[in-house]
Amino acid sequence: MRALHHPDVSSVTLPTMLNALADEVRLSVVRQLAEAGGVVCGQFDVPVSMSTLSHHLKVLREAGLLRVTPEGSFRRHELRLAEMETRFPGVLSSILRSA
Amino acid sequence: MRALHHPDVSSVTLPTMLNALADEVRLSVVRQLAEAGGVVCGQFDVPVSMSTLSHHLKVLREAGLLRVTPEGSFRRHELRLAEMETRFPGVLSSILRSA
DNA sequence: CCAAGATTTCGATGACGGTCGAATTGCTGG
DNA sequence: CCAGCAATTCGACCGTCATCGAAATCTTGG
Numbered sequence A, B: 001m002r003a004l005h006h007p008d009v010s011s012v013t014l015p016t017m018l019n020a021l022a023d024e025v026r027l028s029v030v031r032q033l034a035e036a037g038g039v040v041c042g043q044f045d046v047p048v049s050m051s052t053l054s055h056h057l058k059v060l061r062e063a064g065l066l067r068v069t070p071e072g073s074f075r076r077h078e079l080r081l082a083e084m085e086t087r088f089p090g091v092l093s094s095i096l097r098s099a
Numbered sequence C: 001c002c003a004a005g006a007t008t009t010c011g012a013t014g015a016c017g018g019t020c021g022a023a024t025t026g027c028t029g030g
Numbered sequence D: 001c002c003a004g005c006a007a008t009t010c011g012a013c014c015g016t017c018a019t020c021g022a023a024a025t026c027t028t029g030g
Helices: A014-021 A022-038 A050-062 A081-087 A091-097 B014-021 B024-036 B048-062 B082-088 B093-097
Strands: A065-070 A074-079 B066-071 B074-079
Touching: A014 A022, A014 A050, A014 A091, A014 B014, A014 B024, A022 A050, A022 A091, A022 B014, A050 A065, A081 A091, A091 B066, A091 B093, B014 B024, B014 B093, B024 B048, B024 B074, B024 B093, B048 B066, B082 B093
Parallel strands: none
Antiparallel strands: A065 A074, B066 B074
């Protein structure tokens, strides 16, 4: 496993972020994280295989939306909500508020 | 030219809207519209061919973001900002505010 | 009605993206 | 140190999408 890369929020573009959120599965993951505050990967409730979920988590991470922390043999995933709010004020929060 | 279809905002999903905005060209068009309030098609400043622009305008229209009105031999394009704000409060407005 | 201009549609193309299963890597408890 | 679980990577597949140029469509002025 190569080292996890977390982009600086200042380097994330708006299209990159919107693209990451424009997928049902990824949006669902982000919502689940927002509600839980921090969730272990295998616990996400998504209708795709483990490898596909892994792919989506990577897209979210590279878009600056997630922080991933190895924690034992698991990984902790957290929403970088506060950081994204400073980068794109109101965008992520309003999306999370929308149905 | 078949009749233009404008979806009811209530039928637009969040991923559909975000996907429409997750493209550099389309986001640029939306920004230009927001600034001008109403722009004739041929006047958009985008780095693509006319046929490609037409495609993007269609995507935006079908995502409920644009209202297109034939006006003589031109077409008037307007942002459906107020309607999208009632559907997804804060989303479009915060995106337009972001850099 | 016809010519000209504006825009869309069509057809093709190449790139990208979501998906899966299998193989791989990483970590830990025994 | 090894068995087992967690998660990623790999390779393949297929559908979607951005793009273009050419042809078609629509609208109006003359």
